[in-house]
Amino acid sequence: MAVAKDKAQPNAVQRPSADSSANGAAPAPDLSKDLQISAYRDMLLIRRFEEKAGQMYGMGLIGGFCHLYIGQEAVVVGMQMALKPGDQVITGYRDHGHMLACGMDPKGVMAELTGRTHGYSKGKGGSMHMFSAEKGFFGGHGIVGAQVPLGTGLAFANKYRGNDNVSLTYFGDGAANQGQVYESFNMAKLWKLPVVYIIENNQYAMGTSIARSSATTNLAKRGLSHDIAGEQVDGMDVRAVSAAAEKAVAWCRGGNGPIILEMLTYRYRGHSMSDPAKYRTREEVEKVRTDHDPIEQVRRRLLERKWVGEDDIKKIDAKIRDAVNEAAEFAINDPEPDPSELYTDVVR
């Protein structure tokens, strides 16, 4: 039964349903030329970085678990547009994209993936556990859903201090079924905490599709019993994400408490590097890549509007490829942590 239901799910990428928010799913507002060019650059950096990370994993340079963000780039890049200094970002284990979007140095991120001295966590955290106090990135958490109370706690601190900063707390459709998420929703609403809960619904919790794991699949409505408004957003369109982000962040800054954004998105790769992805068809993945790729959408638009020429695109691509190669070279050649690091940072 469950399997049949799963296979019956016709669309690879869900579209926001008409009743997903009070405003309905309006066509995505446009973004300026400059913002779209920078979005293209930021998303491409994540894409190329992740491809390189996947390649380096295959070469044995990266160990353990490695969860790639390929396909979901528009979500973090669009969300980041609404932030200001002092705002906080926290997410789960599929975190490389979030770190790059926060402005963390690709060299430091890649060196952490290879477990080297100048990785963001001195090689002691790895793919799933990276932080940057300077960039307001609070991890990088490996336990599904655990980042949700933590992100709510970041928002608690903002409210306690009386500033207007906002916590962006990301989690996936899988984590959306964890109990602590609802404990957090309850307290966030009760105390009017400035937290945007961003549910990155890439439709598969590891190998289990949302239809097979969730009694209700419209995750934007998961806050209803706590009176938290939610909206489904086309997470493959950076313009739609940015518009939703601006609205949600303003809502939080205005002291109105939490809000939920369900980003309808898709990951092209497996759950982790060792996932053969047999729970979905190649056609399904291919269709998303062809019709909805977040980067390709922007690239096409930039060219159609003659905002950039093919040469400009090539230049951007080359620059990003260089940056990623540089990060990889750095991460490969950076020394392993000194053995004495084994005993540091356990307690202060």
Next chain:
Amino acid sequence: MPIEVLMPALSPTMEKGNLAKWLKSVGDTVKAGDVIAEIETDKATMEVEAVDEGTLGKILIPEGTADVAVNTPIAVILGEGENASDIKAAAPAKRTPVPDPATQQHVAESEPRVEETDAVKAPAATASSLPKPDAIELPEVPAGTEMVTMTMREALRDAMAEEMRSDDSVFVMGEEVAEYQGAYKVTQGLLQEFGPRRVVDTPITEHGFAGIGVGAALAGLKPIVEFMTFNFAMQAIDQILNSAAKTLYMSGGQMKSSVVFRGPNGAAARVAAQHSQDYSAWYSHIPGLTVIAPSNAADAKGLLKASIRSPNPVIFLENEILYGQSSPVPKLDDFVLPIGKARVARTGKDVTLVAFSIGMTYALKSADELAKLGIEAEVIDLRTLRPLDSDTVIASVKKTGRIVTIEEGWPQCGIGAEIAARVVAEAFDYLDAPPTRVAGKDVPMPYAANLEKLALPSVAEIVEAAKAVCYR
């Protein structure tokens, strides 16, 4: 320059696999992200995606080839303006030796444990250098300091209030801590003095509010998270271990979680198995945590203040039965005790009794009984369970040659087991008898009054154990 595509690994342990299928042919255009081949092992299959763009110039390993070693070049991609004649010059992606785990293991094992090394070097204390018998004498308090008798409950409250007065980033959260004045009245009066911003009633949602506390700490606040009892902290143990204890390490020292988790721990009276567990050993197991279990009002105050100021996550284990017991507390403006220092509560030469929290009540009574039998027991109050003050224990054992540990928790992998292991390792030649443990019985806590009494350690058992190690 042409680029070689290498045989990837599905996991760090994979050494070789089969090249099942080529999905691109020589001459095909390849874009980054295109699936070009499928590989398989006995466990799984995986797609090989191109990372580089260009034209598939040559297939080096035909499909259907078995046991292709990881990192073997399997194809060559040609860039713009390159052709097949360039293939000889193909640049394999740089290969760096993967760290040898065996070497690392060796380094780890040869690294001496600091506390053990120090313990061995610590000079054995002589009887004359040790404090005189006095259950609550505090070596840290200047002579002549005025003492005020108060309950442990009041001492804990005063500690929190003092720290909240001096640091606005300190706040208390938990179930019934504000309006109700604390389920065990430990937070009495705090709401009235500090208001609801800093004394926060939570819903009954331990996992959630423990996580919110840790998140607030990551953002730089200093939360005191009260668990109504530590039994309920089981709901939150993932946040305590995975989020609070490990984050400093996992962030390479960037993120601190200065948070105190406190509340009553262990057996109260007649509340049976689910409400009577001692978690001392559980939390003591975890690197990154500080674990404290005071036995009297002065220690409770001085150590709670130290815990609130600590940059590390602290598990502060109180005891419901001790809350109402009074003892003298030094009247000082800012009485803070050092974390990680045990206290010799009574000196003796014949046997060392080591205890903490309510175990000290049994230990001191037992010492009185033993004195009547002519056995002079030295009683050590551990106060901090992690980091454990081995030095003080070892110094005492070197003097007495005998040790009995006392705890209400279960014996297996308990605090007593840890102390026995350290004593055997560090003072073996000084021992005149095997280290002996008196612990809670190896059963869930029963409800019936007589059975509950049997399940807990007793003075009689401690006296018997002490006599046994003294061969009396």
